[in-house]
Amino acid sequence: xxxxxxxxxxVLEGAESSNASAEKDGVDDLIMLLASIAVAxxxxxxxxxxxxxxxxxxxxSEPLERVANETWIDxxxxxxxxxILVSEDLENPVVVESNMQGKFAVVFDPLTGRSNPPCQxxxxxxxxxxxxxxxxxxxxxxxxxxxxxxxAGYALYGACTVLFLSLGSGVHGFTLDPALNEFILTHENxxxxxxxxxxxxxxxxxxxxxxxxxxxxxRFKTEVSLxxxxxxxxxxxxxxxxxxxxxxxxxxxxxxxxxQWPNGKLKLLYEASPLAFIIEQAGGKASTGLERILDITPTxxxxxxxxxxxxxxxxxxxxxxxxxxx
Ligand code: AHM
Numbered sequence: 001x002x003x004x005x006x007x008x009x010x011v012l013e014g015a016e017s018s019n020a021s022a023e024k025d026g027v028d029d030l031i032m033l034l035a036s037i038a039v040a041x042x043x044x045x046x047x048x049x050x051x052x053x054x055x056x057x058x059x060x061s062e063p064l065e066r067v068a069n070e071t072w073i074d075x076x077x078x079x080x081x082x083x084i085l086v087s088e089d090l091e092n093p094v095v096v097e098s099n100m101q102g103k104f105a106v107v108f109d110p111l112t113g114r115s116n117p118p119c120q121x122x123x124x125x126x127x128x129x130x131x132x133x134x135x136x137x138x139x140x141x142x143x144x145x146x147x148x149x150x151x152a153g154y155a156l157y158g159a160c161t162v163l164f165l166s167l168g169s170g171v172h173g174f175t176l177d178p179a180l181n182e183f184i185l186t187h188e189n190x191x192x193x194x195x196x197x198x199x200x201x202x203x204x205x206x207x208x209x210x211x212x213x214x215x216x217x218x219r220f221k222t223e224v225s226l227x228x229x230x231x232x233x234x235x236x237x238x239x240x241x242x243x244x245x246x247x248x249x250x251x252x253x254x255x256x257x258x259x260q261w262p263n264g265k266l267k268l269l270y271e272a273s274p275l276a277f278i279i280e281q282a283g284g285k286a287s288t289g290l291e292r293i294l295d296i297t298p299t300x301x302x303x304x305x306x307x308x309x310x311x312x313x314x315x316x317x318x319x320x321x322x323x324x325x326x
Contacts, residue, residue, distance in 0.1 A: 029081045030128070030151060030167065033104055036079035037126060037153075038163060038183055042176065043075075044068045044110065045161040048122060065089060068111035068124070082106050083137040086301045088270055093301060095137050104150070105129040105141040107270040107301075112154075113238025121241035123156040127274035142301060146273030146294040154240050154275065162186075164244070166281040171247075192284040195226035195313035196250025200235050200242045208258035216321045217254075226313050239266060243275045243309060247282055252310035252318065256289070264288070264306035269298050272307050285315035289322040 047067050069089040076082045081102030085094040088109040096102075108126040128151040131141045146152075153165030161176040163183055173187030199220065206214055221231055227250075234251075236242050242253045257264045266272050276286030276293040286293045286309040296305065308318050 029102060030104070033076070033079050033081040033102070033106070033128065034151060034153075034165065036075040036081070037072075038174075040072045040075040040110075041124060041155040041161065041163055042181065043071050044124065045155070045157045045176065047071075048157045065111045065114060072108055072110040072124070076106055083131050084139075084141050086142050086269060088112070088267060088302075091302075093139060093142060098136075101137070103131045105131055105137070105144075107142055107274070109267070109270045112240050112271065113236075115237075121156065121158060121236050121238040123154055123238070123240040123244075125154045125240055125271055125274050127152040127270060127277065139301075142269065143298050145297045146268075146277055149273065149277050152274035152277035154244070154278065156240055156244055158241070162244075164247070164278060166278055168281070171278055171282045190247065190282055192247050192279060192282040193227075193250030193311055194283070196246070196252065196311045197225040197227055197229035197231050198234050198246070198249060198251030199231055199314070200233070200246065200251065200253040200310075201255070202235055202237070203233070205256075205258045205260075208260060209256055210258075212322075213256045213258075216318065219321055220318060223317060239271060239275065239307075243279065246310045247279065247284070250311045250314075252308065252314040254309075254318065255307045257306050261304060263304045265304055266307050268293070268296060268303040268305045269301055272305055272309075276309060279309050283312065284310055285312045286310075287315055287319055289319060 047064060051064050069087055073085060076085055077096060077100050080100050082104050083096050083101045084105045086107040106126060106128050108124065110124055111122055112125050113122045127149045129142060129144050129148055130150050131137060133141060151165060151167045153163060155161060155163045162173055164171060164173040170189040172185060173190060174183035175186040177184050201217060225231055246253050255264060255266050272293050279286045280294065288306045289308045308315055
């Protein structure tokens with residue numbers, strides 16, 4: 001199934017819109033939507049790289065975040081498979097015009113990790129829901145708990161562009177071959193290690209945390225990990241990159257509420273939920289510390305939450321420390 005997904009990803013990328021008359025509800029439509037997302041990722045990845053060349057030469061034009069947002073919107077509209085879109089960069093959802101509408105509600109952060117110049121590890125995060133209502137798209141179509149996603153994934157514009165995704169039965173990773181400009185399946189059905197020794201949290205905020213979070217982190221650090229190694233810290237400051245490392249190497253990524261972000265900083269709908277979907281599909285766990293992220297129904301499209309995500313055993317330990325003795 002995956003190899004066929006892979007073949008279709010690049011076969012369908014160049015599909016003419018005349019092919020869009022195929023039946024609109026099934027897997028074919030989801031594949032078409034994902035193929036359009038793959039085009040957005042290629043296009044933004046290329047813009048990210050060109051920006052590094054033009055930076056400082058005075059030839060930069062539009063800000064990268066605007067380019068990324070417009071590229072994602074265009075690709076999703078022209079896929080003719082989406083009905084309502086939520087972007088980190090738009091205050092309100094975009095309702096797709098009826099002549100371009102499909103059946104999927106898409107939530108995305110088109111350029112995540114941008115707040116860390118000049119050492120950005122930028123990428124994109126997305127989640128796809130099936131439209132709940134039968135008729136015209138409504139806000140409820142995106143206000144769904146993450147467990148109801150039919151697909152989710154992320155891209156990372158690092159040394160090479162990668163696209164990791166899940167359609168609800170495992171996680172598969174593709175790497176962009178620059179010679180072919182095609183995504184090649186490089187990580188089939190990956191599983192996150194059951195435990196790890198790397199923890200990832202911005203400890204610079206420790207004086208802003210509630211005392212119980214300070215206590216939790218200091219206890220967690222001193223617990224020997226199940227793999228027997230001393231715990232060690234890695235923090236890139238770009239959630240998608242920190243979660244990518246966690247997925248491949250094991251360990252845990254945490255972002256707790258603090259004085260500046262009383263509910264947590266990370267956005268539920270298009271950051272935490274899609275990455276929680278990926279991590280769970282790979283055998284890990286994703287929580288706020290108190291409850292499963294994928295069970296939370298958003299109350300607004302830009303809700304923020306706490307995030308504790310990664311290897312199953314490590315997240316369980318943090319939850320136990322957080323909840324205290326029962
Ligand atoms: P952004 O939407 O402004 O980019 O913020 C989200 C990012 C995450 O990718 C990252 O995990 C976090 O902010 C880092 O925040 P901090 O600098 O507070 O540690």
